[in-house]
């Protein structure tokens with residue numbers, strides 16, 4: 001899939017912008033602070049309704065303006081879809097072909113995006129929240145049902161946590177809430193496990209080809225052991241664990257186990273990259289992770305995801321860069337930001353659309 005046209009009104013430092021994009025490689029070039037990342041971000045928001053770098057939607061609206069609009073034409077096989085997001089002071093309207101979408105789950109799975117950006121390193125160094133957020137974003141794109149189940153789970157979790165805040169707890173009622181929660185938890189565990197297993201099928205080789213290091217893998221960490229267990233076995237195990245922690249939960253007035261506590265870690269062999277990896281290895285681990293996703297998106301959704309690469313090339317040496325480029329499939333639309341073209345391979349430049357950006361405006365096409 002690819003975006004052929006993008007229109008922006010009052011997004012970040014853009015007042016008004018209309019841009020055609022190439023099916024393959026597009027390079028956004030400009031000095032620091034001109035709006036390269038903002039443009040990439042607008043595409044990300046168009047696809048996923050949220051920014052990858054700001055939790056506050058209002059930051060996305062141009063200063064001193066009340067609303068912003070992002071529109072794009074998404075091409076998938078021969079079908080063109082008009083996507084649109086209108087934001088105004090905490091209100092967000094999602095449109096597909098001019099029809100307002102009530103459920104964001106229906107919207108989010110339309111456009112598939114894989115983004116690489118410098119702060120991605122937080123996936124290794126940051127807190128588990130960052131990693132759960134990653135899982136949720138990727139799986140919501142791959143499976144709109146996941147988004148629905150996750151929402152159900154979160155509602156039940158909130159109900160259960162609210163109930164645990166009471167001074168008197170009726171154990172029978174708590175058990176009922178627990179059983180509802182367990183049903184959703186199992187589905188989330190299974191979907192996440194499958195995704196991580198599929199990533200592990202892909203990333204070891206990718207990491208090896210870029211770094212020459214063997215046995216790169218991701219370990220999924222859950223409140224209970226779920227590996228190789230059936231749904232019924234997980235249910236049983238969750239019930240036992242909930243029994244075990246019941247007193248603590250009542251004491252802390254909080255649900256202590258379940259997928260909302262999930263995490264995953266990156267290993268090379270037995271070494272945890274968080275503690276033992278160099279900055280370079282950590283970065284390449286993330287890049288391998290993202291590259292490993294391309295295949296999964298292709299298989300699940302039947303089309304290539306759009307790749308957004310923010311300042312990725314500048315940080316890699318020649319050799320690693322070229323190794324990386326080998327993986328960027330010709331069939332993917334790629335949108336890359338960079339401050340200069342020196343560090344980009346000639347082969348790529350010849351096929352690319354070069355878009356020069358200055359102060360929230362497109363200057364002219366180079367070459």
Ligand SMILES: Nc1ncnc2c1ncn2[C@@H]1O[C@H](COP(=O)(O)OP(=O)(O)O)[C@@H](O)[C@H]1O
Nearest residue numbers: 012013032033034035036037038059061062063
């Ligand atoms: N809501 C906003 N309204 C107006 N300008 C903004 C807004 N948010 C960010 N900016 C401006 O965008 C610029 C940064 O753009 P960015 O895309 O991050 O640059 P770069 O080209 O280095 O990637 C800064 O000058 C910043 O002030």
Ligand SMILES: [Mg+2]
Nearest residue numbers: 036037311337
């Ligand atoms: Mg930037």
